[in-house]
Amino acid sequence: MAIMRQFGLLVWKNYLQQKRQILVTLVEIILPLLFSGILIVLRQKVACKDFPNATVYESYAVDRLPGIFVMQHLQLAYVPGNSSVVRQVAEDVRSSLFLSSVRGFETEEHFENYVRNDPQSGKLLAAVVFEHPFSHDDEPLPLKVSYHLRFTFTPRNAPPREKSELNPNSDLDWHTLSLFPLFQLPGPRERRDKEGGTPGYFREGFLAVQHAVDRAIMRSYNRTAAAPLLRQTRVVLSRFPYPAYIYDVFILAIQNQLPLLLVLSFTYTSLNIVRAVVQEKERKLKEYMRMMGLSNWLHWSAWFLMFFLFLSISVFFVTLLLCIQVSPNGAVLTYSDPTLVFVFLLVFTVATISFSFMISAFFSRANVAAAAGGFIYFLSYLPYLFLWPRYDLLSHAQKLSACLISNVAMAMGAQLIGMFEGKGTGIQWSNLFDSVTVDDDFSLAQVLGLLLFDSVLYGLVAWYMEAVFPGEYGVPLPSYFFVLPSYWCSSPRMALVNEKEEEEDAEKALKGEFIEEEPAGLVSGIKIKHLSKQFKVGNKTRQAVRDLTLNMFEGQITVVLGHNGAGKTTTLSMLTGLFPPSSGRAYINGYDICQDMALIRRSLGLCPQHDVLFDNLTVREHLLFYAQLKGYSKDKIPDEVDRIIRILNLEDKRQARSKTLSGGMKRKLSIGIALIGDSKVVMLDEPTSGMDPSARRATWDLLQGEKRGRTILLTTHFMDEADLLGDRIAIMAGGELQCCGSPLFLKNKYGAGYHMVIVKDALCNVSEITRLVHMYVPNATLESSAGAELSYILPKESTSRFELLFAELEMNREELGIASYGASVTTMEEVFLRLLLPLMEDAALLPEDRDVADERKRVLECQPVVESMVGSPLILQEISKVYSSGESLLAVDRLSLAVGKGECFGLLGFNGAGKTTTFKMLTGDESVTSGDAYIDGYSILRDIKKVQQRIGYCPQFDAVLDHMTGRETLSMYARLRGIPEKYVSGCVENVLRSLLLEPHADKLVRSYSGGNKRKLSAGMALIGGPPVIFLDEPSTGMDPVARRLLWDAVTRTRESGKAIIITSHSMEECEALCTRLAVMVNGQFKCLGSPQHLKSKFGSGYTLLAKVHIEAELEDSDLLLFKDFIESTFPGSQLKDEHQGMVHYHLTDKTLTWAQVFGTLEAAKEKYRIEDYCVSQISLEQVFLSFAQFQHCTQSGRK
Incomplete structure (x- = not known):
């Protein structure tokens, strides 16, 4: 069923x-x-031809040869040549047919040798071969006489390249094997030929010779009696008449x-x-x-x-x-x-x-x-x-x-x-x-x-x-798989250790320095015990997952982290039954993945890295399809589909086909597909990859709201996402579990703390500052002292002493030479919940930012060709793009910008803000509606070919050739950029080394992981150092290590004097790379400047994240009291988020000092049972989100 x-x-x-x-x-x-x-x-067009009367043919005699043979002086051969009666018959035939002479041969073999070897054999018309042995010369013909005639293989008298119904291929032979034409037509065959055409029995003389031989044989028996009879008899032939027909x-x-x-x-x-x-x-x-x-x-x-x-x-x-x-x-x-x-x-x-x-x-x-x-x-x-x-x-x-x-x-x-x-x-x-x-x-x-x-x-x-x-997406079977009994009668793979030992080993594995004690009283939805997976690659065996033991609990989100190739996706593939484990066991909702996969799948939800969507199905049809595929009750499906659409906030897209959805909406739908059908176990593989921060935030809220009663397993490359969503975080490397526990456990275990950044004055006393820091925080370490900045790492366990340290720094700023200072939390990458700044009521009233106006003025007043060649390799002058399919859409609205040498310019914006359209115009992929841009002195309107020779481009999606290796691809681009041949290999090696692609350099690109393909795409843009480089979301899908390497390579390129323009959804990436950036909303720049400038201009106050201890049996009174305390102590503070005792506040008071904030929180720590807290300056991402909101407003306004 x-x-x-x-x-x-x-x-x-x-x-x-x-x-x-x-x-x-x-x-x-x-x-x-x-x-x-x-x-x-x-x-x-082709009419039929009607022949209403019967077709009748004239008769013709066969006692004479066709006229063409008369003047050829042909001979007649006979076998055997030692018989006088045969010789007499031959002479009789010769005289009847007016042949020149006869020639006898003792045997048929002698005759054949003559034909093969003697050039005069061409004069032979035919040979009469009697099939009787003649013992002496005078022996008469037997009464039952038998003979055969032999003619040349190739007809003598056929028309050149004869083609007829019996001979459609114009073959030069007699065609005596076919009784009927191969391709028949209604009517008589070769209807115009009274002699019948092919085979040419008459025109080749066959009938005449046969008739003459028969008459001669009759004479040889009794010449006297035969003579009068033969004189009275005449043989004529005629074709059969053919009845009326339609040709x-x-x-x-x-x-x-x-x-x-x-x-x-x-x-x-x-x-x-x-x-x-x-x-x-x-x-x-x-x-x-x-x-x-x-x-x-x-x-x-x-x-x-x-x-x-x-x-x-x-x-x-x-x-x-x-x-x-x-x-x-x-x-x-x-x-x-x-x-x-x-x-x-x-x-x-x-x-x-x-x-x-x-x-x-x-x-x-x-x-x-x-x-x-x-x-x-x-x-x-x-x-x-x-x-x-x-x-x-x-x-x-x-x-x-x-x-x-x-x-x-x-x-x-x-x-x-x-x-x-x-x-x-x-x-x-x-x-x-x-x-x-x-x-x-x-x-x-x-x-x-x-x-x-x-x-x-x-x-x-x-x-x-x-x-x-x-x-690319499956596990190959051996070439002889069809003869293996295991293929046809697959039996569940048994664990390699018995149940009791397995329980004990699993418990031991889960007790260690880097494994946090499991929460009591929770049901484990996924139980993994000593799971391993090996793949055979050629003659070698590769261990993808090694002895993994891990429990994941109902009502929690367990996040699995690891770099590309750590074994995350392989683990997910085994848990979903895509391929079996090499050893070990795993249980999902109590069912064994090797034996009960059909039962597991009824309550299993999956969201792979890629969107599992069909272009031409609507949102509602997708959810219907996957709910039924999971076997969900048919009666409940409509309500469940409506519920999922509602929580995904896709009501207005219910009947929209998936190909019309934005990238963020597609990911949401993929997550909805995983959740639908009351899936008790949900596995999400990088669910927010490619989303902008606003969409990511909405997805986090969705998952937090849906985790009750479900076991959720999530993998991600975003550390902030792991920190926010993960009730427990497991980190894998080399196929093994490295550590597992709550975010708080891991932060404390790995000594996470604060970065204190001090901006130095001209007379800064670094040694005195360091002495002061160590006096209050003995374990502090000097992280860097480069340029105008001084950075220290302050351990988190010393937060109680931060108030004194910050107060001391505040008092002695001038003496120590400190221009300003700030602190931010060190987490796995970024710890804070990303929150939205207050939403303005009408985005259309947002005035043009002063920095944007100044940039426009500067660009419009310069000489673009000269400026582009000398100081700013990229200049945009009032560039616009309008799409006019049905309703006109203004995608890019009068952008003006100059990007100087050695500058990395970040282009930020919500999905649909116009970033990729701008890139496409500048690279020649899209036409420009109005305005112009200059790259290295050349206009994109007039000299696009020269422009394309001077740019490097890493598009949003990998444009790589699957059947070339990484080294070959980079070599090709190096030559296209005009690098002299002797420098090509060195240049390629540098790029491979800087992006850590050397181990994969000689592999075909089609075998690369998504992260390695992105690295190669970035390398193709950077190689040869073109004057202007465009990078469209270059680090999407890369693990943190690969991302850092890419950033280093981009920074080196920028420092060499190149102009780089980058779009990214990672605010951290923008802070690391960009010297300037702009936020785009509805095709316009809404703010423009350096990251620190934007933070100072648009960000105010502090971000506070605190975790209050809540016991299950007690009311959350401590939390309520703490919230009241914050709101009364820091007037104007805004509660941004609240999850399971974790609160996130924006402290808006600009007069607050670091010392005051830390002093207040330290004093309240015990009273309100605060387990952990952290304070940070407002982030660049929050600045971005404040502008991204206007995209929503304008779109809703347009509707």
Whole structure:
């Protein structure tokens, strides 16, 4: 029952997608009809010729040779030459036919030697060979005489390049094997030739010689009696008369053109089948559905049924067009049974679908697969063009072998239908197993059988290829997998240790210095015990996960962190049943992943790194589809779908197709798919990757609200996300668990604390400041003293002494030479909840920022060409972009900007703010509506080719060539940039080393992880040091280590004097890289300046994050008292967030000092049972979010 439900669901999904590709679907149905229309037009144009009277032929005598032989002085050979009676017969024939002479040979072998070796043998007309041994010279002919005639292999008297119905290939032989023409037409064969044409029995003299020999034999028995009889007898020949008939040369068009038109009809369909199947593989949708418990054979079966039904419609109409008379001259197929033609075409479509499935198994990129699939499909028809003219020369085995190619089999079948039409009977169920003529041994039944056999064969090839070469997203089986009993009768893999030992070992593994004690009284939704996974790569074994033991609890979010390749995704793949563990066990809701995966999947929700969305399904249909796939109760599904849409805040997008959603909305929908169906265990693999901060924040709220009653496993590269969401955080490296515990436990364990940054005056006394710091905080360490900044790390356990330290610094600022100072928390990367600043009521009233206006004035007053060549390699002057598809959309609104040498300019903005559009205009991907930009002295409007030679570009999505290695790719770009050949290898090595790509340099790019592809894309932009470099979200998907390396490489490039423009969703990245940045809202700059300038200008006060201890059985009275205390002590403070005893305040009072804040909190620590707190200056991300909100306002205003 479950199988039928899943099958119906897949067919429904495929049907909806096909229906919504209305143009593609119509072309698939109409194209075969158009090609059938060609035959109908030909039928209309080619008229039949009616012969109402019987065709009668004149008779002709055979006692003389054709006139052409008379003057050739031909000889007659005879065998045996030692018989006088044979010699007499030969002489008699010579005189009758006026030949020049006769020549005897003792044996037939002697005659053959003469023919082979003597040039004079060409004078022989024929040889008469008697098949009797003659013992002496005078022995008479026996009464039962037997002889045969031998003529030259090549006819003497045939027209040059003779082509006739019996000889369609113009072969120069006698064609005596065929009783009927291969391709018949109504009417007598070679109707204009009274002698019958091929074979040329009369014109070659055969009949005349035979007649003369027979008469001579009769004379040799009794010359006296035979003479009067022969004088009275005369033999004449005449062709049989032919009854009235209609001559229809159109039948030749059927025989010649029907196969080609059928192939062309279904080529487009074939490439679309390939594209549709591979697209699901490319987008990892197929892999995801397998994780959800969908059998591979169900996936293929649903595709097959859908394509079969759509093609059946085409075939039905094609059959109608071919078999129904739509022209006065008759139907295209006048005599054939329409039902049999329909069955033939239907079987061909089955073979076409299977062929397309087979092609799809070889590819992992949809567009490449479609192009190659269409080409290969048509290419597979070409062998028929070579076989068709030689059809009569092919053996039965050769015909069968050729039909292993489905298009050749179809062409052979179409040809047979044409031949039956020519015969005047057409193909019928009664002659399905008959050949067209007695000379042939091939029938349409054999073609149908071979097409079905091809379908099965292609299906087996697709199954084998997919198993052995699954592509990027699967685990390959050994090439001999089909002979392994384990493949057919898979048994659950048993753990390598017994249950009791396993329990003890697991408990030991979970007790250690870096593993926090597990919370009491919680149910473990996921229990992992000694889980390991090995992969065989060539002859080597790679350990992806090593002895992992970990528990995850209901009602909590467990975050798994680790760099690319740490084993996170492999662990998720094992937990979801994509492949089995090499050893160990894992239990989800009490069920074993090796034995009970079908039960687990009913309550399992997954959100992979990629969006598991179908372009042409709506938000509601996605949720319906995946809820039913999980087996959720049908009655509850509508309410559950409405609930998920509501909590995702996608009500207005309910009926929107997924391809129209923004990136953030797609990720939200993917998370909704994971949550739907009351999933008790939810696994989220980097759910907020690619989201802007505002969307990330909304997603965090969603997950916090949905975690009750669920076990949520989440992986991320964002440390702030882990810190905020994670009730417990597990860190993996090299496939092993390194540590596990609450964020608080890990921060305390790894000694996280505060960065204190002091901006130095000219007379700064560094040694005195350091002495003062150590006096109050003995464990403090000097982090750096570079340029105008001095940085210390203050351990968190010393927070009680911060008040005194900050008070001392405040009192002695002038003596110590301190211009200003501040502190921020050191966490795994950034600890704070990101909160929104107050929302202005009307974004449209937001005035242009002074910094933006000053920049515009500076740019408009300069000489752009000169300035671009000398000081600022990139200048934008009032550049705008309007999209006018239906309603006009102003994407970029009069941007003016100058980016100097050695400057890194950050372009920030909400999704849809116009950042990528700006990049596309500057790189020549999009046209400019108004304004202009100059890069290194060249205008993007007039000299775009020269501009493109002077820029490096890392687009948002990796533009890499899969079949080149990283080294080859960078070498190619180095040469394109004009780097001299002798420096290319050194330049490439530098980039590889700086981005830590050396271990992967000589691997094909298609084998790279997402993070490594991003590194390579960035390297392609940086190599050769072009004057201007554009980086569009360069670090998306990179782990923190890779991100830092990229930042270092970008910083070195900037310091070498290049202008860099970067977009990013990571505020930390902007602070690390950008010398200036601008926030874009609705295509305009809303603020512009250095990161510190923006923080000082738009950020005020402090951010406070505090965790108050709450016991489960008590009311949260401590928390309420603490909140009252904060609001009364720090007037104007704003509560930004509250989660499980954790509160986040924005302290807006600008007069507050660090000492006051820390002193107040230290005093309140015990009274309000504060477990932990941290204070920080307002972050750059909060500045960004304050402007990002205007994007929302304006959009809602427009609505």
